[in-house]
Amino acid sequence: MSRPVIAIVGRPNVGKSTLFNRLVGERAAITSDVAGTTRDRVYYETTLGTYDCILVDTAGMEFEKKKDLEADVQAQAKLAVEEAHLILFVMDGTQPLTKSDLDCAMFLRKSKKPILLVAHKCDNKESLVYGPEMHTLGLGDTIPVSSIHNMGIPELEAAIEKVFKKMKWKKDRKRSDKDETIQIAIVGKPNVGKSSLVNSILGEDRVLVSPMPGTTVDSIDTSVEFLKQKYVLIDTAGMRRRGKVRQGIEKYSVLRSLQAISRSDVTCLVLDGSDDIANQDLHVSAYILEAAKGLIIVVNKRDLFEDVDEEQKRFLRMMQYRMNFIPWAPVIFVSALKRKNIFQVLESAKHIQEERSRRIPDEKLKTFLETTIHSHPPTRSGKKIIFSRVFQSRTRPPIFSFFCNLPDLLHFSYRRFLENELRRKFGFHGTGIKLEFWRD
Ligand code: GDP
Numbered sequence: 383m384s385r386p387v388i389a390i391v392g393r394p395n396v397g398k399s400t401l402f403n404r405l406v407g408e409r410a411a412i413t414s415d416v417a418g419t420t421r422d423r424v425y426y427e428t429t430l431g432t433y434d435c436i437l438v439d440t441a442g443m444e445f446e447k448k449k450d451l452e453a454d455v456q457a458q459a460k461l462a463v464e465e466a467h468l469i470l471f472v473m474d475g476t477q478p479l480t481k482s483d484l485d486c487a488m489f490l491r492k493s494k495k496p497i498l499l500v501a502h503k504c505d506n507k508e509s510l511v512y513g514p515e516m517h518t519l520g521l522g523d524t525i526p527v528s529s530i531h532n533m534g535i536p537e538l539e540a541a542i543e544k545v546f547k548k549m550k551w552k553k554d555r556k557r558s559d560k561d562e563t564i565q566i567a568i569v570g571k572p573n574v575g576k577s578s579l580v581n582s583i584l585g586e587d588r589v590l591v592s593p594m595p596g597t598t599v600d601s602i603d604t605s606v607e608f609l610k611q612k613y614v615l616i617d618t619a620g621m622r623r624r625g626k627v628r629q630g631i632e633k634y635s636v637l638r639s640l641q642a643i644s645r646s647d648v649t650c651l652v653l654d655g656s657d658d659i660a661n662q663d664l665h666v667s668a669y670i671l672e673a674a675k676g677l678i679i680v681v682n683k684r685d686l687f688e689d690v691d692e693e694q695k696r697f698l699r700m701m702q703y704r705m706n707f708i709p710w711a712p713v714i715f716v717s718a719l720k721r722k723n724i725f726q727v728l729e730s731a732k733h734i735q736e737e738r739s740r741r742i743p744d745e746k747l748k749t750f751l752e753t754t755i756h757s758h759p760p761t762r763s764g765k766k767i768i769f770s771r772v773f774q775s776r777t778r779p780p781i782f783s784f785f786c787n788l789p790d791l792l793h794f795s796y797r798r799f800l801e802n803e804l805r806r807k808f809g810f811h812g813t814g815i816k817l818e819f820w821r822d
């Protein structure tokens with residue numbers, strides 16, 4: 383079962399991004415800083431109420447005539463609404479409704495999606511001046527919220543929970559760590575060769591293919607076995623292959639990709655070696671990083687390279703520049719057409735799953751604490767931050783829990799230093815890991 387998608391929609395300046403950050407909470411602030419990039423977070427996997435869901439900030443949605451440059455962003459935002467299961471329609475509770483609010487309401491009404499009205503910036507009980515006006519939109523009651531003062535958030539979460547219950551949304555089945563099948567999501571822009579890659583894997587003599595029930599509306603699952611290892615390929619291009627979407631008109635549905643990534647252990651992000659890396663690819667990668675999944679960058683169409691060595695170097699340089707926030711992902715140059723390096727993808731996924739399943743013994747982490755941390759202790763504004771304990775609290779993904787006296791003061795560069803050192807000492811090549819900081 384996929385996760386429900388919640389889109390945060392509204393005109394500019396109503397505080398969509400602030401609400402987004404408030405809903406994803408502290409966790410997000412930490413991991414996104416680790417990425418060390420200036421990119422805006424747009425998609426995030428989070429838990430609201432008791433539901434694991436995907437939250438989308440549609441900051442680009444402006445409901446006015448736009449230049450071409452922004453049209454693309456708006457198209458993506460509209461696509462997000464199309465694919466969302468619930469909309470949070472954000473308005474400024476302290477201002478009269480504007481024409482943009484009304485246009486937005488009109489658009490949302492047409493979408494026929496469940497909508498919750500958020501009257502934002504209501505910092506106290508008196509500030510919801512325009513609640514009655516919002517009520518006239520006929521989209522239901524408004525929920526007054528202040529992200530900055532953290533007010534109304536529990537009420538909003540309760541309302542979200544109520545909608546999903548009413549929709550009878552089934553929760554994700556938690557997979558056990560003993561499940562030996564490796565789930566691989568195949569994602570990427572249209573025409574990079576996702577279908578061709580899947581076909582070339584399925585067409586190999588050494589790969590045993592068995593049809594699978596439980597295919598979702600977003601993707602097609604196929605069970606395969608190679609060298610005694612079982613895999614499930616979660617194929618986001620498969621719907622088109624089955625003729626449900628006509629060839630050539632497929633949109634790069636980032637949300638469909640995210641749904642597939644959520645269910646995966648390892649994601650293959652397929653890129654076209656003769657093309658550039660798109661911003662959407664970066665958004666998808668950032669999501670993979672935040673969800674701490676395994677990642678393989680599959681650069682396809684290697685057969686089009688005239689000078690293979692030179693072109694591969696050029697592509698790797700571009701990746702270092704554009705995707706420097708994920709230095710740990712293996713890059714495999716393949717040709718789906720000529721069936722070159724196809725098995726490497728499965729072998730790499732297996733290796734990454736082994737890395738994701740590793741548990742570092744407590745005593746090794748104690749040594750890590752005594753050497754790495756205590757010899758480079760962090761300080762902030764003259765205050766000493768003292769670490770007392772670290773242990774690995776989970777595998778798949780590996781999560782490390784650090785305990786210290788002042789976790790809120792930790793700078794993201796120190797968190798990044800800790801992640802780099804953990805990787806240097808213990809590996810985890812090919813997979814995201816999570817670091818959590820607790821007050822002791
Ligand atoms: P998808 O939209 O990502 O599923 O891409 P497709 O698998 O449909 O491939 C898009 C186009 O790229 C098709 O015309 C394929 O024949 C071509 N293509 C796919 N893989 C390769 C490859 O390895 N080399 C070359 N030269 N072309 C490829």
